[in-house]
Amino acid sequence: MFKKIVLKNAVLAVLMTVGIAAFEASASEGETGRCNDNFAFDTLAPIMVTPALLEELRVMSGAAYVRHEQDGYVYTADHRHDRLKVTSDIDNRFSHFKCG
Secondary structure, three states, X not given: OHHHHHHHHHHHHHHHHXXXXXXXHHHHHOOOOOOOOOOOOOOOOOOEOOHHHHHHHHHHHOOOEEEEEXXXXXXXXXXXXXXXXXXXXXXXXXXXXXXX
């Protein structure tokens, strides 16, 4: 009985290790388009969010997609590693950005 429990636990540990290793490998293979929001973007005066600004920030972040989120609207809460979210106030003035 004791040997069966030990064997089951050993098999479970091996399967979990293999599964985690496969998951990490698949995550590192898909680096293309991965968003990186670790950069500074400062402005002296408030600027309007335009398609040109969205594209500039997307290129700077390396993201594959960009989404403009404006205060007062509802958006899905899904997190995507390849998307940059640019936030503005109700008057469309740039506020901040983050990956997701």
